[in-house]
Amino acid sequence: MNAIKDIAFNFPGQTNHYKGKVRDVYSIDEDLLVMVASDRISAFDVVLPKGIPYKGQVLNQLAAKFLKATEDICPNWLIDSPDPNVSVGKRCEPYRIEMVIRGYLAGHAWRTYKSGERVLCGVTMPEGMRENQKFPEPIITPATKADEGHDEDISREEIIAQGIVSEADYIKLEEYTRKIFQRGTEIAAKQGLILVDTKYEFGKIGDEIFLMDEIHTPDSSRYFYADTYDELLEADQPQRQLSKEFVREWLMAGGFQGKEGQTVPEMTDEFVQSVTDRYIELYEKVTGEKFIKADVSDPVNRIQKNVEACLAGLKV
Structure with a gap:
C-alpha cells in the first residue's frame, strides 16, 4: 500500500518547510500553516523505517474532530481540513x-x-x-x-x-x-x-x-x-x-529503546498491517464512526490539489 512517508510539497505562497517526526509543516505567506500528517511512526523519539498506511489520516481526522469539540474551551489553530491527511490553520508562536x-x-x-x-x-x-x-x-x-x-x-x-x-x-x-x-x-x-x-x-x-x-x-x-x-x-x-x-512494547521486546547502538527490529508486512489495524480500531472506537479509507492510488497529487484549492479559497 502507498504509505505517505517522505514527500516534499511546494504549495502556493510557501515560505518554509519543517519536517517533524510525523508531520510536515509548511509555512504559507505570513500567517498560515499547512500541516500534512504523514504515515511515519516514531517511538522513543526515533522515526521507524517503515510507514503505517492510513495512520496519518487517522491522526489528522481525529485531531480535527477533537479540536472542534473543544473550541469552546480554548481557541485553536485549525481553520480547515481540506484533505484526509491535511489541516490548514493559523500560525502561532x-x-x-x-x-x-x-x-x-x-x-x-x-x-x-x-x-x-x-x-x-x-x-x-x-x-x-x-x-x-x-x-x-x-x-x-x-x-x-x-x-x-x-x-x-x-x-x-x-x-x-x-x-x-x-x-x-x-x-x-x-x-x-x-x-x-x-x-x-x-x-x-x-x-x-x-x-x-x-x-x-x-x-x-x-x-x-x-x-x-x-x-x-x-x-x-x-x-x-x-x-x-x-x-x-x-x-x-x-x-x-x-x-x-504496543509499538513501544514490541520495540522493547526486540531490544530497542532508542539508545545508541540499538537496532530497530525488522518491521514485517504483518506487523505493519497490525499497526494499521490498531489505528483504525482506535478511530472507530473513539468516534463511534466507520473509518473511510482515503484513495491512496496517487496521494501526492490528491494532497497537492486539495491544499491548493483550500489556499485559493482562503485568499479570496
Whole structure:
C-alpha cells in the first residue's frame, strides 16, 4: 500500500518547510500553516523505517474532530481540513513545552515510579500505587519540546524560573489543559473508553493563547477499555488499551529503546498491517464512526490539489 512517508510539497505562497517526526509543516505567506500528517511512526523519539498506511489520516481526522469539540474551551489553530491527511490553520508562536496530563499511573510515569522515584516533573506521586491505577486527581507533568532527540521532563517551577513561559501564561495553560482533558475524558467515557494520559501544545498570536497541533490521537494519548479496567487492575494484568504503547512494547521486546547502538527490529508486512489495524480500531472506537479509507492510488497529487484549492479559497 502507498504509505505517505517522505514527500516534499511546494504549495502556493510557501515560505518554509519543517519536517517533524510525523508531520510536515509548511509555512504559507505570513500567517498560515499547512500541516500534512504523514504515515511515519516514531517511538522513543526515533522515526521507524517503515510507514503505517492510513495512520496519518487517522491522526489528522481525529485531531480535527477533537479540536472542534473543544473550541469552546480554548481557541485553536485549525481553520480547515481540506484533505484526509491535511489541516490548514493559523500560525502561532509556539511555547517550547508540551503540557502532559496524566489521570492514571501508566507509561513513562509508571516506569519512573517502578524505579523507586516518587517525584515526576516536580509533582509528588502517592505511595502504594500500582500500575495503571487512577491518580486521586490528574497530574500535569510538562516536557521540553525538542526539535531533535528526546523531550525532557521539566517542572512547573523550572519553566517559570527559566522564563520559558511567564507565570501568568503558565497558569492559563494549566487551566486549559485540565479543562480539555476533562472534555476528552467525557467523550471517551461515552464510547466505553478511559482517556489515561495525553499531551497538548499551545502557542500565541499576539496576546491570545491557542491550542495547536493534534489532540487526543493515539500518537499523543493513551486509552484503556473501561469495561475490563477494574477486573484487570485487581488481577495485576495489563490493561486492554488503544495507544501507540504496543509499538513501544514490541520495540522493547526486540531490544530497542532508542539508545545508541540499538537496532530497530525488522518491521514485517504483518506487523505493519497490525499497526494499521490498531489505528483504525482506535478511530472507530473513539468516534463511534466507520473509518473511510482515503484513495491512496496517487496521494501526492490528491494532497497537492486539495491544499491548493483550500489556499485559493482562503485568499479570496
